[in-house]
Amino acid sequence: MEIEIKLLLNDPKQISELAQCRWPGALSVITRSDLGNCYFDTPDLALRRLDMGLRIRRSGEQREQTLKTRGRVVGGLHARPEYNVPIGSDHPDLSQFPETLWTPGQCQGIQQQLFAQFQTDFMRESARLRWQGSEVELALDKGQIHAGALSDPINELELELVQGDPAVLLDLTEQLMTAQPLRLGLDSKAARGYRLAGLQPEAEIVTQWADEPGALLHAWQRNEARLMAGELAAAEPLGRVLQAQSEQAPWMRALLSEFDLRPRQALTQLQADRRYGLAQLTLLRQLLSSDSE
Structure with missing residues (x-):
């Protein structure tokens, strides 16, 4: 289960790196990655109708396919089951996900019709923070959503619970908001991409x-x-x-x-x-x- 809070930056220059923020503890495992994400669905949006999101993420030579299933979004707090599988192709393979996610015949029927719908390309700086007995992964994302000739900017700071009490995310968000102007983000990158591509009103x-x-x-x-x-x-x-x-x-x-x-x-x-x-x-x-x- 992925539990995270999405925070929106008012200005892309507001936070240029995670070290600029006032954290209540030392950051560890700081990395920078140039991430490319391609989102897939069928022509009739079968996955979207199941409230699922499917992507392949590229980082260097590595590929990982991710399936996010029905969850809950409350304000800026996002909680959704998530399945991640390494893959050696630029096209998804649904058979690599648990069989329990599909009804008989559903997986194969969707697999045969999958094609790329839109992309997100962004630079991510990530780190880990241990605080109040919990561990939180921090991700600063800056880039663009692309759908044909259209684009939309990405300027987000995500706080994802790795282990511990979800209430820590709220306390950490309060500290960040007290230090600088941030606001809660409602829509996922995928939801924004579907709308930008004209696949969802x-x-x-x-x-x-x-x-x-x-x-x-x-x-x-x-x-x-x-x-x-x-x-x-x-x-x-x-x-x-x-x-x-x-x-x-x-x-x-x-x-x-x-x-x-x-x-x-x-x-x-x-x-x-x-x-x-x-x-x-x-x-x-x-x-x-x-x-x-």
């Missing part, structure tokens, strides 16, 4: 939501992403989310006074404040706390 703007932390956080993140992508119709519902949040975060109010007139500029100013990501993290903590009760 853009996520809908959220106009109505329940009065509880999970729904509020989802509306916040989804409408934020749509507004940043240029969809001005997301400004009004995002403004409502932020107005509601400003009751617990009064510092937002001054910038929200400009939101109706200049929503994208005002959003950029809000994101530049370290308290913006911390407010998202507070909602995520509330959501996870209510789930555990």
Whole structure:
């Protein structure tokens, strides 16, 4: 089971290397890798309909195929079963994954139709951190998602639990957000790639939501992403989310006074404040706390 928190950088120059961040302990196993990832599916997106993601990752001469299956994404916390198998080809071999993942005949039927859908190419700096009895893998990713002539930037910092208590990821995220502006990332690279390639429609703007932390956080993140992508119709519902949040975060109010007139500029100013990501993290903590009760 892969459990990670995805954090988004406001500026690709914000963090140029992991050593720039304030970590609560010494980093070990620091590596740099130029990674190329090719994502596969069938013409009718059979894997996507099963909520699976399949890729082959290239690092130098090494190849590894990965299958991620149905999991859960809450705010910026991602938890999904993951299967990794070394492979000597640039085309996936589904028979190398556990048979229990497929119904009879399903594996062979999908295998025969697989083809490359899109690519992600990025530089990854990774390291390990031991803290509070747990071990966390850190990954700083910078690069591009490619789908034909289209591209989309990757500027992410991922914290993946190797062993220990998942709560450590939240505590570590809080320390990072306190030091510099970061925000929770909702979409995986694969989800973004499917949309960029036109294989999946853009996520809908959220106009109505329940009065509880999970729904509020989802509306916040989804409408934020749509507004940043240029969809001005997301400004009004995002403004409502932020107005509601400003009751617990009064510092937002001054910038929200400009939101109706200049929503994208005002959003950029809000994101530049370290308290913006911390407010998202507070909602995520509330959501996870209510789930555990």
